[in-house]
Amino acid sequence: MQKDLIIQKLKEQGLRITKQRLILLDIILEEDCSCCKEIYYKASQKDDKIGSATVYRMINTLEEIGAISRKNMYRVDCSPECRKENACTIELEDNTVIELNEEKWNQIIRTGLAACGITADGQKVRSITANMPACVEA
Incomplete structure (x- = not known):
C-alpha cells in the first residue's frame, strides 16, 4: 500500500514511473539501507544502468514529497x-x-x-x- 501511495505522489509531481525508479523504490521499502551508496550498490546489482546520480535524485524527490526522512535513515516515513x-x-x-x-x-x-x-x-x-x-x- 505504501508503494502505491508513493507512486501516486510521484505521478502528481509529473514524474514518469520508470523501471529504475521502481527498482529504487523497492530497495528503499524492502531493504535496510543507511545511505545513498548502499542503495546505489543494491540497485546497480539489479540494473547496471542505474547511476549514482539517479539514486541521489530519487532520494531527494522522495524526501520532497514527504515519503522518506533522512533522519530516519532513508526508511519510508509513517503516514x-x-x-x-x-x-x-x-x-x-x-x-x-x-x-x-x-x-x-x-x-x-x-x-x-x-x-x-x-x-x-x-x-x-x-x-x-x-x-x-x-x-x-x-
Whole structure:
C-alpha cells in the first residue's frame, strides 16, 4: 500500500514511473539501507544502468514529497495517521475499549518483549506485523 501511495505522489509531481525508479523504490521499502551508496550498490546489482546520480535524485524527490526522512535513515516515513493520538484501539472481551497513542503503544510492546526475555529492555521496535485473527486469547 505504501508503494502505491508513493507512486501516486510521484505521478502528481509529473514524474514518469520508470523501471529504475521502481527498482529504487523497492530497495528503499524492502531493504535496510543507511545511505545513498548502499542503495546505489543494491540497485546497480539489479540494473547496471542505474547511476549514482539517479539514486541521489530519487532520494531527494522522495524526501520532497514527504515519503522518506533522512533522519530516519532513508526508511519510508509513517503516514500522519500513524501518529494520531489514538493510533491503536484494543477491545477486551467485556467490551472495554482502550485507545493508545503511539508512545504508550511502543512502551507496552517494549516492556512486554523485555518481560518475556525476547529483547533487551529499552530496545526500540522498528515495526509490527499482525498475522492473526482478530480474536486473540490471553
